[in-house]
Amino acid sequence: MSTSAEWIPIEWPASWRPEQLGLLRDTPFNALAFKDPPPAGVAEAARAAGLNAPLLAWKAWKEIDWAKSDGVIAIGDGFWPAYNYKGLADGSAGPTGEPWLDANGWLYLYSRARGGGRTVWVRSEPPEDPRTVRQPHLHLLLAEAFAFGGRRPLWLPPEFAAALAAGNGKSLGDWKKLVDTARWFEQRDAWRSWPAVAPLVVLSDFSGDNEYLASETMLLAARKQIPFWPLPVAQVQAGDLTGRRAVLYLDQAPPTPNLLALLKAFAASGGLVLAGPAAAKAFADLKPVAAHPHPRFDIFTLGRGRVALARAAFDDAWTLADDAHLLMSRRYDPARLFNGGLLHTHTAASPDGKRTMVHIVNYGAEPFFNIVVLQVTRPVKSARIHLPGAAEPKSVAIGGDPARPEIVIPYFSVYLAVELEHAHA
């Protein structure tokens, strides 16, 4: 019996009966996920067929008890990943000026950080009208989760599931493509655990009064493609801050003495610590930076680094995320896309630090027509493109300034990864 980390889930369509288990034969899907209790006999038949069929209690991410959960942690209130045309049309597209994407990247990062290596699945309700779901959207479900190191049960639209059960030829063809995509991702499963290249740490207990601000800050930081890593205060160790450029301490309570010592050491070695007014006393007696005033932060020097203390309690997550990014500087962003439109990136580093993988997810789920250029902020020896369906990566030309190499991204519909080899770790 495999461990839950090896389970590759598909959400069991309501219309399927045990005889449809045959569709999963010779596919990577080895676990069933049920939103509701399954019809009689399905779970038993699945187990008899060697599949895993855990009966999970899907919870809102805020209700997850990270300390007690075992087995699969089932988050049931993710987003359906897509470009939210509705948000744009009704004026609710928000403050970012960016295309309003319903995206789960932050939630995958958060669940990885909180889960500490445990298996986390994320699902969401499908669109109100499932008939609007096209095949590329289904590939996007898998791709988004993979890109951000998470896992999501594949959901099938009812009509599609019914057509598969009926043996419809075209649907079976589409199913094969989905299976191939899932298999392609699973063959590269090790990439999921590559650590994020995230110069900014979002530090919080992510609970109680801090929960809303923390989640909004992560959500909006992700939307602005600010590369961050969430870190629970209870888990933080000095090594977690190695290589980071800034720490945003979000909580209303002042840092504990141990945490304060870590933060001071981080700043003294050249980092930037951002904190709210509650932390001001803890950072008393620092020397103000002799620069023009920031509208919302008092900034001090500490050793080779800085401490930025907000004058008022944090209340606007978007402004806060932006302030943190700008005070840290965008120069530490590992990657940026030009003409990126509906594309989002997530950059991760190989364990030996010699390679980085820039995962690019197309939330438009259809080919784009701009010339998209990826710029990275670290010298590169070689670059290769990984595309689902292609067994081998393809080398691509590197242009631009050697200090900020650029790669032209070929057209793709849902997912592509750029693997970069660096001269040094």
Place this chain on the structure above:
Amino acid sequence: MPDYPCQRHGLSRRQALAGLGSLALTPFVTRLSGYSPQAPASPVSIGRCRSYGPELTPTLGRMLDQLGGLSKLVAGKTVAVKINLTGSPRERLGGTPSELAHYTHPAVIGSTIHLLAAAGARRIRVLEGCFVCADPLEEFMIDAGWDPSPLLNAGPNVEMENTNVLGRGKRYLRRTSPQGAYIFPGFDFNHAWVDSDVVVSIAKLKEHATVGITLGMKNMFGATPITIYGDSCGKDEPATEAKGGRGNTMHDGSQPPSKSALQELDPTTPRRGDYRMPRIVVDVCSALPVHLTIIDGISTMIGGEGPWTGPNSKIAEPGILIAGFNPVCTDAIGTAAMGYDPMATRGQPPFDVCDSFLELAEARGLGTRDPGRIEVVGTPLKDAIFAFRKYRGGGFPGGAS
């Protein structure tokens, strides 16, 4: 002394105009409605420069020397340098870096800083009202894929500021137009514009989908803070956050600027960009005089001011720099170098569907647009012409015609 400076180069006035290329030029003498014989004339230098490499700084330095040098203008002074970073830093024309298309190239900015510093400028401020945001200019550049460090180190006392917001100032400062105004009698600016001694406009040699062309004068439009003149400006006082473009308040006049600022002279005038924008450009340049214009025409885009301006847009390499102390004269020669007649009026290229800000500026007495009155030094105009519209085909930028 010849009547017209071009005659010093052995060209008659007619020959100079003939040098505008193969465009069929309509007789300009019938279009002098805004002609102001008193509008000052000032020499303009053209430099052939094929790349942003080592030839750039010597070329630009030689051009400025041909104009009489910078020392008298900038020695001991604080100099404000307006660059042109229009549009989102992440948007490119195809895959071409912005600096080769619609942004003034950092090498031109750096060379200018170097030459200003060498001429004795005490402090140099690189300024821009960055696209719909209050981000520090340095960070905006990084987002565009640039490294601002070489610019900050291209001379002593170099600083940068996004003039959409207060920045290092405590309040916005007002400048009014002494020559009178078309739309706005004055503007409230970020402090860096008003408490500088000298204003330099470093523009890109480009066409423009609202005002036909965008050179040194149109570049200054971006000096107006969007907290006061933007779509999300404060109603009574300047907004504290910078969001949105200037479409409502400036282009179509559907919304007034913050009440704290001077309001329009006549709210009954047409609410159209083709009427308002040429006039507002002149008003801005009248309130905030430009002392030196440098136009980057080494590599640029044609067909509009940014990647968003239509399918005819593409990259071109005219391979020229243009500089002058009078912004109208410099823009007039820039217009001519683009293969257009600077004496054109509304209905004639490049002002097919808009009023000519050159004509309006000349009428306001800011400078002459008549190439026959402008001495061109350095590369002869006829050798510098790169006919934009002939090269790309099509009519008015952005598809309007």
